[in-house]
Amino acid sequence: MSAGASVTAMPAENRGWQRDLIGIAAILVAAIAGYFLFPNNLALLTRMIAIMLLVLSLDLVTGYCGVATLGHAALFGSGAYAAGIAAAHFGITEPLTMIAIGAVGGALAGLISGVVILRGHGLAQLVLSIAIIHLFHEAANKASEYTGGSDGLSGISPDPILGVFEFDLWGRTAYVFGIVLLLLVFILLRILVRSPFGMLCRGIRQDPVRVSAMGASVKLTLIKMYVISGLVAGVGGAFNAVSTQVVGLDSLSFTNSAEALVMLVLGGVGSLYGALIGTIAFVWIEDLVSAANPFHWLTIVGALLIAVVLFAPKGLYGTAATLVERYRRGGK
Amino acid sequence: EVIKIGVVGPFSGPFAIQGKNFKAGIDAYIATHGNKVGENTIEILYRDVPQADPAQSKALAQELVVKEGVQYLAGFYFTPDAMAVTPLLKQANVPMVIMNAATSAIVTKSPLVVRTSFTTWQTSAPMAKIARERGVEKAITVVSDYGPGVDAENAFKTTFEKEGGKVVESIRMPLSTNDFSPVMQRVRNSGAQAVFAFLPSGPTTLGFVKAYNENGLKQAGIQFLAPGDLTQESDLPVIGDAGLGILTTFHYSLAHNSPENKAFVAAAQKAIGNPAELSFPSVGAYDGMYVISKMIEATGGKQDAQKAVDAVKGLTWESPRGPVSIDPETRHITQNIYLREVSKGADGVYFNKEIKTFEKQPDPGLAAAK
Amino acid sequence: MQTFFSIGVDALAYGMILFVISIGLSVTMGLMRVINLAHGAFAMIGGYIASYAARDLGLAYGLAIVIAVLGTIIIAVPLERFLYRRIYGAPELTQVLMTIGITFCVIGLANYVFGPTLKTIPLPTGLQGPVDIGFRTIAAHKLFAIGCGVVVALGLWYLIERTSFGVKLRASVDNTAMAAALGVRTKIVYAASFALAVGLAAFGGVIGAELLPVEPYYALRYMVTFLVVVSVGGAGSIPGALIACLLLGAIDTTGRYLVPEYGEFFFYLAVIAIVWVFPRGLMGRAK
Amino acid sequence: MSALFEVDHLQKAFGGLNVTRDVSLALCKGDRVALIGPNGAGKTTFVNLVTGHLRPDSGQVLMGGEDISNFNPMKRVRAGLVRSFQVTRLFAEMTPEEHVALAILQRQGKSGRMAGSFQAMPDVMRETYEILETLNLTALGRVPVSEISYGQQRLLEIALALTLRPKVLLLDEPAAGVPHSDTFLIENALAQLPADLAVLMIEHDMDLVFRFAKRVIVLAAGEIIFDGLPVDATNDLRVREAYLGGYANGSAA
Amino acid sequence: MAARLEVKGLSAGYGPTRVLENISFTAEAASRIAVLGRNGVGKTTLFATLAGQTRRYDGTIKLGDADLTHMESSARAWSGLGFVPQSRSIFPSLTVEENLFVGLKGRPRSALHEAYDMFPRLYERRANSGAKLSGGEQQMLSTARTILGKPTVLLLDEPLEGLAPVICEELMAAFSQLASSGEMTILLVEQRIQSALDFAERVIILERGRIVWDGSSEQLAGDRDTVDQLLGVASVPH
């Protein structure tokens, strides 16, 4: 029997990895398609990548651990400012180093946020996250010496990547750089979420009491995840600083946090694909309708969000996945 | 040939009214001057950045340049949004005409930036002189705690103290403040004869002015001084009688008495639909269009950013706000700053009545920064 | 001492205004368990209606309030029927998405219909101007708001804790299916509570308009404030919300008086401190 | 025999209600004890106090002589004190396979691993299916818990407790909701437990209690009113009156 | 007064999963029926479907003269259907008294004493919040709450679970009393087969969502083979 079990286990195992390979391939294809289909709009796609990293990072704590937060931009913004300040004030303009500094900044912010936010439960948790983002925002505003305050931190001019690839007007370098970062992060996260640690986190989301009754530390696990999430968001923030060359207070704002949450839910929480798809859908639609009607596009976006809840309650990816699953089951 | 101009501004969200004023100014210009400059036809493309967001601003500007092929970038309500775009200009060979963003330093970020609005330093500093003239010895400043607020505070304080007055206290309050009673209590306790205030135009100014009255500051004879952001025309009907008598210094009042302004206001009111919504960003946009048209003339419609900018250095003209010129060195607009008093017309409409003029004011902010 | 009283009065007034505006949200979030981010939108709709009634039609203030409350409820009924009913009991994040969507729509429509300018609700002469309360003056409308807050707090507490409607509402929220199986007409109970919450929002929007003026972005601008107040109090608890409003009002006012430049820090650090001590809010209901 | 697990003068009151009054007891290796008593006697509260889910007003809990009164629930589990819940607490979206595997990984200290997957760990998979098999859950190994019936969830609850290889196992009504036809699965599982493990079971199914227990403790109104052999319990007047009622007559026969 | 329950061709389930297939039976007024079957055969689903809580694909449900088929859950309650679910479903944030109050279905408050008479323990804990009751107390509350509404047909899903033996006896006696006095028709799911057989006059056995046995309880008691096969070997004490 035990042998049989491990045999039946294998196909599922392989299927999982096959699906991942397909997923990664799909991202690559989409990236290449984006490059050639919208060669004139790479800046938008680049911005999308930075936001995707933020939303992925949010998914780690919200989707996988069930921590409700409206303050996740604190991690993203800290990464952005860390990289930006390093470049503007300390002359560290090598892009990869900037990304690394951003990741560290994000991780630190993740640690602080995690320790504070995890103290609360339910709505109180939400409030803590709101408090955190406002404190970070206000701190950045106050430290205008370093951050430029509300005028923004300018004067970031990153070197060519690896000393070869210059950042250009069309944003090609930034785009390719972003895609490479995104793929790397995505693969690592994929491994993370299916690891025992990822499973533990999912358990915590569903019943923390049960997890502690298994002898695992809920708090410690979540804080670890928060730090990882900070790394990811920090990379996103730093990438944003590198590609935009300006860091604004908005990167540390409540609005930014809330928007990231909306994108995540739109795509479907608790799945990395959902995070990606949600971001693409939201940013793309926003760009489309706001270019078409810069004055009243908010109404249309609002209506679309409502429609998603009505017709795709599990988010775009979540609902699609359910439909495919049902089709498969029915097909058998 | 069609020449495209990309305008970035807040057309939705909390600052939608300011973006709407950009459009009104631009529409007014086109309505009065036509959409042709020589052989060339002007086409405007609007892009929305609802709140300060440099990344989005940059992405949109890049898209405008690369995809839409605009020859001019214009608009920019918020400083960071403008800052984010400056690094693009040279490579894109595109000049940028700032129609609002009011931090002095922007023009130093690229030689291709021209500004037709104002700076907070420019509009705030004269108020210190007024205060001194009116016998104020001790003043208190109250500003929103962010870039423009700090600019206003510094501008007033520096000038006021240079003129021999004393700023007894400087209060910076968070942008999100809704209830101003405690602040007013402090102002009262400070013993100052006048309060100099800066808040961004919009909903909070209402609460601020009301709190000034309700906490008895007006009765106590503490003068209310501010740059014109506090009494932008579209907020006046709401502030109502509470605002009467407030003194502000600013570059533009809708009530400015000149034929150019009458024509402009008529056209802009028509463009915006509801006349009550018109306010100062419209004039920055209108003059911005004028500057751009001069640039197009000078380059004959060819894309040559440096030539275009050089062509308007020193340009002088009669704007709806009064006589103005572009400082050849800073590329910022030199203009009159007016002292105005909130008044009520015979028709019951509130307006900013110009009562004194400071002529040909440059931007003192850049000098101060050096 | 003088200062102390002065701050106290401001704090009380501000806290009560917060209470009147946010308490409806406490009902939706705590009792109906819907994260209703559109609460501000309903308050704003109330404000617009009142402004139209009082300013454009010249109706009396009291009448304008009544019309605003009823009007907002009427607008909310179809929303409840077709949108909210779909998200009762749904995951919180789904509710967030839906109600944010509604808020966006309302903002966009308000911008379209009324334009982006501020709207006033003219006060009757009795509520205008300052009132001398001995050691200082205070705006008459603030005293009025304090009064309204007290009345709303008492009325609501009675309704929810002491009436059979309150029991049925709480039962439906705890377990809709079981309440229905015991004969509670849960749909009606929900619709009525929703109407109550929306009516309170509208009422608060009108009463608080002097401090939080009505404009399209109102719907989002104050959302955070409402959320914080309600959650710190413990959603669904009337006394909790009241204490939270007074406490946070006091903290905010004191902070802005003593250290305005660090007002934001002061406020949010205090919020963190409170939640640190009460991780489920001051009077969080057991789940 | 030295006590493996000891509870000393435990007290707990909720408001005015004394739910646990000076309760002391000890378990030794290999003990099979049933804790019974009327509804609301304080049995679950006792478990909550002992496992750290509730804080006692006074009294101590000792494991192997060590005072664990100040440990949090997680640390107590690591010290070998494991419980099951009276009302199932499971991860609704996860499968029984994942539940058990997670518990195994946790026990082995591998649950913090950030790479790899339990399905690729043959030893974990083998043990997982051994345990599921014991409770007849193999067929449901990959069905989300939300889609299996309550009785089956109860069995999984037991499986989880067993997986952690406790030294002292506290079972709160393990058979409640499990059909009588399946209680033998629980008994089988218990029978396979290592002999040196101490088990304390709360249960209202007297058939199960009397088949399982070598010793019975009766709690009433927060106090221990009986501690002794099962046969003696059925003959104790207070126990019969407070708890067993007619059952004593039936089974004594 | 007790009413007749008539179920015809009922199929139901959860979303795409069909659990019940073509269930038909009639419960005569004031009868006592036990519904038995192994783990997961659909007993709970059957009751939940009758109460209007799961998706019905097909079939009709009639209670007395009323057609419940398309009624909402609350309307079924007003037509006389009472349901005590397996999960107890206490309202955790309500006190014991408030929990009972919900079950009153408009009867005067004074009727609460009926519940307290049945379970004195509840009276002692009446101001406690539902969440803080012991398991057995919750079971008592859940049962009492439904009975307070004076249903004409009562569905009991494992009402004895977690109750002390003394109380089980009293409770079963009370149920028998309610049925034989003609007040209620009672359908009972119970794991303690013996208690169920003692109580019921008729037994329905489910297997994979279908009725596979329907007859009197004496008949079943005599039929060891059926019992072993359908209910499992260990079900009746040997």
Ligand SMILES: Nc1ncnc2c1ncn2[C@@H]1O[C@H](COP(=O)(O)OP(=O)(O)OP(=O)(O)O)[C@@H](O)[C@H]1O
């Ligand atoms: N948190 C609490 N607050 C107040 N009273 C409580 C709390 N927890 C339990 N009680 C009360 O304490 C008593 C003991 O409860 P406990 O759950 O320990 O009983 P039990 O012996 O497990 O009963 P059962 O066999 O019915 O499960 C009950 O009367 C219950 O109502």
Ligand SMILES: Nc1ncnc2c1ncn2[C@@H]1O[C@H](COP(=O)(O)OP(=O)(O)OP(=O)(O)O)[C@@H](O)[C@H]1O
């Ligand atoms: N929410 C659900 N979604 C999908 N399937 C479900 C759901 N609830 C129950 N089922 C399935 O329906 C079947 C019948 O479950 P039900 O709870 O009715 O069984 P039962 O006879 O009451 O069992 P038990 O004696 O264990 O309570 C089970 O196989 C179960 O897996």
Ligand SMILES: CC(C)C[C@H](N)C(=O)O
């Ligand atoms: C005061 C405002 C007109 C200034 C503008 N918000 C800026 O950022 O420059």
Ligand SMILES: [Mg+2]
């Ligand atoms: Mg118990």
Ligand SMILES: [Mg+2]
């Ligand atoms: Mg069942």
